[in-house]
Amino acid sequence: MSYAVVEIGGTQHRVSPGDTIKVQRLDGEAGGSVTLEKVLLVQTEGALRVGEPYVAGAAVTATILREGKARKVLIFKKKRRKQYRRTRGHRQIFTALQIDEIRAGS
Secondary structure, X not given: OOEEEEEEOOEEEEEOOOOEEXXXXXXXXXXXXXXXXXXXXXEEXXXXXXXXXXXXXXXXXXXXXXXXXXXXXXXXEEEOOXXXXXXXXXXXXXXXXXXXXXXXXX
16 A cells, blocks of 8 residues: 655645545645645555655645535633633635545656
8 A cells, every 4th residue: 555645735644545635725626636746755565765855756646626614613712800701713724635646756
């Protein structure tokens, strides 16, 4: 089984062909293709390649499935005995990706 560790939007994800992951918002339309070139590690047929910091020539291709919003995160602030309360909410926008292929490079 082959897998790779890629960096997307400042976070690292372990991916294999056929996986579906949610990442920070990426440019592109649903059904389009995206190439991820910040590959930190590649495992293929018993050969492990670790980059310094990235593996030269390695890339992961993925298909954009959809764009959506994550569950709401509530932010609640309170100061006791001062009648101060504030509630805010935030929904982070994400892009769902389907991993198609992992190229190990040279």
